[in-house]
Amino acid sequence: MSGTEKDAALLEIRGLEVVFDGFRALGGVDLTVERGELRFLIGPNGAGKTTLIDVVTGLTRPAAGSVRFAGTDVAGMREHRIVRLGIGRTFQTSVVFEELSVVENLDLAAGFRRPLPTLLRQRRGVSDTVAAALDTIGLGALADRPAGVLSHGQRQWLEIGMLVAQRPRLLLLDEPVAGMSRDERDRTGELLTEIARDHTVVVVEHDMEFLRRYASQVTVLHEGRVLVEGDVAAVQADPRVQEVYLGRTKKEAA
Amino acid sequence: MSARLRGYALFAGVAALALVVAPLVLPAFRLDELAKYLCFAIAALGIGLAWGQGGMLTLGQGVFFGLGGYAMAMYLKLHDADGDLPDFMVWSGVEKLPALWKPFESPVVAVVAVVAVPVAVATLLGVLVFRQRVRGAYFAILTQALAAAFGILIVGQQALTGGTNGLTNFYDFFGQDPEADSTQRTMYYVTAVVLGVLYLAARQLVKSRFGRLLVAVRDGEDRVRFLGYNPATVKTVTFAVSAGMAGIAGALFVPVVGIISPSLLDVVPSLELVVAVAVGGRYTLAGAILGAVAMNYAKTSFSEQWAGGWLYLEGALFIVVMTLAPKGAIGLYEQARDALARRRAPAAPAVPVGKEAAA
Ligand SMILES: Nc1ncnc2c1ncn2[C@@H]1O[C@H](COP(=O)(O)OP(=O)(O)OP(=O)(O)O)[C@@H](O)[C@H]1O
Ligand SMILES: [Mg+2]
Numbered sequence: 001m002s003g004t005e006k007d008a009a010l011l012e013i014r015g016l017e018v019v020f021d022g023f024r025a026l027g028g029v030d031l032t033v034e035r036g037e038l039r040f041l042i043g044p045n046g047a048g049k050t051t052l053i054d055v056v057t058g059l060t061r062p063a064a065g066s067v068r069f070a071g072t073d074v075a076g077m078r079e080h081r082i083v084r085l086g087i088g089r090t091f092q093t094s095v096v097f098e099e100l101s102v103v104e105n106l107d108l109a110a111g112f113r114r115p116l117p118t119l120l121r122q123r124r125g126v127s128d129t130v131a132a133a134l135d136t137i138g139l140g141a142l143a144d145r146p147a148g149v150l151s152h153g154q155r156q157w158l159e160i161g162m163l164v165a166q167r168p169r170l171l172l173l174d175e176p177v178a179g180m181s182r183d184e185r186d187r188t189g190e191l192l193t194e195i196a197r198d199h200t201v202v203v204v205e206h207d208m209e210f211l212r213r214y215a216s217q218v219t220v221l222h223e224g225r226v227l228v229e230g231d232v233a234a235v236q237a238d239p240r241v242q243e244v245y246l247g248r249t250k251k252e253a254a
Numbered sequence: 255m256s257a258r259l260r261g262y263a264l265f266a267g268v269a270a271l272a273l274v275v276a277p278l279v280l281p282a283f284r285l286d287e288l289a290k291y292l293c294f295a296i297a298a299l300g301i302g303l304a305w306g307q308g309g310m311l312t313l314g315q316g317v318f319f320g321l322g323g324y325a326m327a328m329y330l331k332l333h334d335a336d337g338d339l340p341d342f343m344v345w346s347g348v349e350k351l352p353a354l355w356k357p358f359e360s361p362v363v364a365v366v367a368v369v370a371v372p373v374a375v376a377t378l379l380g381v382l383v384f385r386q387r388v389r390g391a392y393f394a395i396l397t398q399a400l401a402a403a404f405g406i407l408i409v410g411q412q413a414l415t416g417g418t419n420g421l422t423n424f425y426d427f428f429g430q431d432p433e434a435d436s437t438q439r440t441m442y443y444v445t446a447v448v449l450g451v452l453y454l455a456a457r458q459l460v461k462s463r464f465g466r467l468l469v470a471v472r473d474g475e476d477r478v479r480f481l482g483y484n485p486a487t488v489k490t491v492t493f494a495v496s497a498g499m500a501g502i503a504g505a506l507f508v509p510v511v512g513i514i515s516p517s518l519l520d521v522v523p524s525l526e527l528v529v530a531v532a533v534g535g536r537y538t539l540a541g542a543i544l545g546a547v548a549m550n551y552a553k554t555s556f557s558e559q560w561a562g563g564w565l566y567l568e569g570a571l572f573i574v575v576m577t578l579a580p581k582g583a584i585g586l587y588e589q590a591r592d593a594l595a596r597r598r599a600p601a602a603p604a605v606p607v608g609k610e611a612a613a
Binding site for chain 1: 474487
């Protein structure tokens with residue numbers, strides 16, 4: 001098929017179609033993400049960005065097409081198995097475990113490969129992985145507080161930290177800066193840049209300014225299809241993109 | 255850590271109360287009643303784990319209580335019969351010991367079955383339903399239906415199970431007369447110690463990584479899946495543990511009270527256990543135990559005054575608790591304590607109430 005793990009791209013999506021009760025949310029998407037890339041995925045509301053991530057992570061089953069991760073077909077696999085292959089994601093609305101402390105959230109994420117019996121032991125101290133993740137997201141001062149007290153921005157960072165603590169080979173972030181203040185956006189941008197240095201990352205994002213500042217490679221999705229793909233400048237200059245997408249965000253931003 | 259020390263001190267205090275003070279001050283029949291409450295408390299502890307920590311509202315714990323109880327009672331009946339058929343079988347015209355009963359001639363098999371059978375049934379059920387992502391109200395209704403079906407099954411199989419009357423009239427409990435005060439006293443100690451040990455074990459479980467994972471499953475099962483864990487496994491294991499506890503509770507109940515019957519394990523007693531846990535406070539293990547002891551004590555006292563009224567009072571209390579104080583008595587206590595602490599130290603920076611999961 002499409003070769004061994006070595007020469008295959010990290011993520012290869014071919015002819016992906018998703019249908020919800022007769023409605024075509026994705027109508028034949030091709031997308032290739034190489035190792036080490038930081039790829040932005042944009043598109044107007046309802047373009048199918050979240051649906052695309054849902055398929056890759058096993059939440060939604062495709063009607064047709066293939067999703068190959070490092071040479072393995074993951075379409076139709078169960079969610080936790082896909083995570084174990086090395087794909088991690090965040091959600092548009094962040095979900096952290098409010099009753100657990102920040103460290104416990106990270107520890108839970110980091111420990112997903114532990115065999116069940118070893119989970120019966122109590123956590124003693126903080127593992128290196130967790131400490132590193134805590135450091136990356138800058139929540140050290142809140143380490144032992146319940147995640148329920150975190151602000152919206154801090155929750156998103158905690159989620160990203162939980163992903164990083166899992167050492168995934170591919171990170172899929174769904175609108176990580178939605179609803180954030182300006183400062184929080186900047187901080188998230190730096191965080192992204194830092195993480196992208198040693199991870200392959202796909203970011204879904206609406207915010208054009210954020211895109212201009214932090215994106216290099218961009219894929220534009222529109223009505224369930226890939227409209228344009230290229231670097232930020234080229235994509236922004238493309239008249240089709242301006243028509244379907246930029247016009248709207250100008251309105252939104254105003 | 256002072257909070258930790260306080261926890262140990264409290265546990266030691268309660269243990270002393272249960273093991274030293276209660277046997278000294280309570281008349282024999284009250285101590286016997288307390289032993290019964292402690293049996294229910296063991297089952298409630300399991301519900302505290304499954305429901306309070308794991309979010310699985312199990313309305314059928316009576317099934318596991320019953321399985322444990324019948325395993326113990328079957329052995330006792332066979333032991334009393336001493337090679338013959340148990341009395342109720344003779345009355346029902348049974349001529350040969352049913353194959354289901356055969357293994358229970360051995361006390362070892364019976365004691366193992368007390369835990370193993372409920373665990374096996376719960377595991378099977380868990381694998382079937384949690385994998386299919388049956389949860390919430392659907393799971394609750396399913397377990398309740400199971401309790402109803404189990405009750406009907408036992409009533410219907412008169413010759414095999416003793417029917418409505420259940421299994422009773424035991425004459426020899428491991429060499430002791432089960433009715434004797436000394437046996438009853440010993441059984442009280444055994445029950446109290448078993449409860450204490452299981453409480454400590456459950457508490458350890460709650461504090462472990464598994465316990466944290468369980469809370470995470472309760473609060474965000476789908477999210478847990480995307481952390482690479484299979485929530486079905488976590489829930490099945492916890493449900494099985496809670497079933498094992500209910501089985502132990504049922505097995506202790508038999509020598510303590512002297513009977514196991516369908517009316518002790520079908521829908522109503524299963525619901526009563528859950529109500530007790532809710533009233534005590536489902537989010538802490540101590541709350542579950544407290545609720546079981548307090549509610550069963552209240553039931554006894556109340557029924558002595560006004561038989562038949564208890565069920566209404568219990569139902570009303572459940573509704574009040576679920577709507578006004580979902581964290582139960584322990585939750586109210588914590589609220590009051592925090593309010594008091596805030597009043598005493600108004601200058602201290604406001605600390606949001608930490609939701610302590612472990613009790
Ligand atoms: N479970 C579902 N059932 C039916 N339709 C769905 C479902 N999920 C998504 N859709 C539809 O599929 C289309 C694509 O949705 P999707 O959430 O992928 O868009 P998106 O690009 O992420 O949009 P947004 O920017 O608003 O997050 C939308 O029209 C949406 O209404
Ligand atoms: Mg979306």
